[in-house]
Amino acid sequence: MKNSDSSDLLKRLGVDIDAETFQHALTHRSYTYEHDGAPNNERLEFLGDSVLSLAIAEEVFRLFPELPEGELAKRHHVVVSAWALARVARDLNLGPHIRMGKGEAASGGADKDNILADTMEAIFGACYLSEGRDAARDLVLRLIAPLLLDESVREAGRDWKTDLQVLAQGQRLGDIRYEVTGTGPDHDRTYFATAWVGERAFAQASASSKKEAERMAAREAVRVLGA
Known part of the structure; x- marks a missing residue:
């Protein structure tokens, strides 16, 4: 799949991730299968998941000082879920920028919640590597933290x-x-x-x-x- 020029996506993200790392973040494993082992975003996704989780845990702890541990965990869970991350990804029009194999693209992969969410996590990981922990945390808070105060999100994503x-x-x-x-x-x-x-x-x-x-x-x- 040929993806859209990603420079406008970087502008919307407001970060300066180096081109090679950003390309990795946007590459789904299905692309690797069709392009002789080209690097994909799974390792960056692993890193970004931790960046996301810690940043949101800190923010939940700060925003809701009266809530018990169980309620903090519920709010954290909702906004780091695949559903919530995919919602943010769609707002960014991320799907067309994801590199994936022809089969995955034909099956609508660019709009699948899990692929969008995994790519968002990979972007957080890429930002961490390129710009450091503070920049990655700021990116998470800018994109994801507002969902913590959105009652409709908490209802829609509740377990x-x-x-x-x-x-x-x-x-x-x-x-x-x-x-x-x-x-x-x-x-x-x-x-x-x-x-x-x-x-x-x-x-x-x-x-x-x-x-x-x-x-x-x-x-x-x-x-x-x-x-």
Whole structure:
């Protein structure tokens, strides 16, 4: 896949990552498979994940001095999730700049949450290597930290299935399971999930993926339980 000129992306990021490192950050492993082992962004992603996690942990700790550890962890989890990182990546129009193999590109890889999120992490890692820890931290805070104060993000990215599990265990309601059915053609399928707690069907929801349908059913079940 031929990616767009990345100079405008660097301007939007407001950083000065050297060209070779930035190219690595934008290279998905599928490109490596088709180009005889060309370097990809997996190592930078590993580094950037830690840069991101620490910067957001510090910011959560600073912004919410009254919250207990469990609530701090929830807020941290939401904004470092693949969903949140992909949202930021789309705002930056990152997808067209990612180098990937023809097969991955044809399958819509430039708009997949996991690929967008991994590339964002790789960019944080590249910034750390090129400009140092402070610059990388500033980049994370500029792009990601605002999500901490966005209630819609916290709701959308919340781990409802874990929340339901905790509630059900605390109230001794029984085991949780999900029943999922799907309708429609493969390219435009809708999934319907029912969240069962013990012997009771607590809630139903629909979405375009099984995972999201289950998550939304868990959300409705949590609301039924009054949490």
